[in-house]
Amino acid sequence: MVSPPHEAMHRIFQHDPGLFSRVSRFLGIDIPTPVKATALPTDLTETDPVERRVDTLLQLETAEQGPFLLAVEAQGKKHPDKPASWAYYTAYLWTKYRLPTALLVVCQDHATARWAQQSVSCGPPQLPTLTLRPLVAGPHNMPVITDPEEARADLVLASLAAITHAAEPGVDAILKALSTALRDAPEDIAKPLVEFTAQGLAKCPAKNLWRNLVAVDLSFYKSYLAEEIRDEVRSEVRDEVRDEVRSEVRDEVRSEVRDEERARRGAEDVLLVLEQRGLDVPDDVRSRITNCTDPELLRRWLARAVTAPKAEEVFEDV
Structure with missing residues (x-):
């Protein structure tokens, strides 16, 4: 199932295709900045009913060399079927476009990155035929950008650094630097990067820090993340108000129950005294006493019940 981190890890290259050339130096190669x-x-499906879809596909062209294809795959965990799919993608793209094809796999954890870096051959050991060697970007080789000035120099790379280090201890410092740098950026530049970063952190605890950093100035970050925070704050306030109302109602109910209990016991005391004195208690008198909900009035009736010659006379002072 497609997840926000998955989308962020490859769509950021669609947002800024030149990012690949800046990332390449951390991968041990040097790809010039594309001029085009x-x-x-991204749909590589043929007449075969099996669907083949690469995450992001770009055609890049540099001044030093001709055009080439870059397939970007976001990989959240190890998957035994993926190497075969990647081999299919690259072979198919090479066949369809007749252009050199590079494969970049973006990961968020070291174990997945190590797995994705392994060379995989589709033939037997002595006949490798086609060997897949993906480029892998992940927490093992992406820069840890904790200086706002460095982040400001390349905001997109700083966002990718945050995404690939989402589960790393140093991600908090990266996010703080990125947040500081984005405050100086125009909204049309900052807005998509705020959202890419939020999507990339969606499954990590660091997402809460990013939300708090973004929430410092919601009037600037007019994005879905800001709306989410507003909705959550509204929900929290509603819950607080609801809890306060419940507490007030609970206190009122407790008071009512206490008064009802005092009245019930008061009525029982009045009837007990009248009965102990051997007085006849007519039904209308009994009903009036048992239906009384005023504890203070019942106390006055109890005082008169001690001396009243008739049960009806307990009411005479009312």
């Missing part, structure tokens, strides 16, 4: 970039369809 084109987003291509």
Whole structure:
């Protein structure tokens, strides 16, 4: 199932195709900055009913070399079927577009990154035929950008750094630097990066820190994240008000129950005294006493019940 972190890890390259050339130096290669970039369809399905869909597909062109394809795959965990799928993607793209094809896998944890980096051959050991060697970007090689000035110099790379280090201890410092740098950026630049970062952190505890950092100035970050925070605050306030109302109602009910209990016992005391004195208690007198809900009035009736010659006379002072 597609998740926000999955989408953020590859769509950020659609947002800024030149990001790949800046990332490449951390992967041990040097890809020049593209002078041209084109987003291509990601659906690789043929007449075969099995659907093949790459996450992001770009056609890049640099001044030093001709055009080439970059397939970007976001990988959240190890999956035994993925190497075969990646081999299919690259072979199919090479066949369809007749262009050199590179594969970049973006990960958020070291174990998945190590697994994705392994070379995989589709043939037997002595006949490798086609060998897959993906480029992998993850917490093991992406920079830890904790200086706001460094983040400001390349906001998109700083956002990717936060996404790939989402589960790492140093992510808090990266997020603080990125948040500081974004405050100086125009809204049309900052807004998508705020959202990419939020999506990339969606399954990690660091998402709460990012939400708090973004919430410092909601009037600036007019994004879905800001609306989510507003909705959550509204919900929290509603819950607080609801709890206060419940508490007030609970106190009122407790008071009512206490008064009812005092009245019940008071009525029993009045009737007990009248009965102990051997006085006849007519039904209307008994009903009036048992239906009385005023504890103070019942106390006065109890005082008169001690001396009243008739049960009806307990009411005479009312």
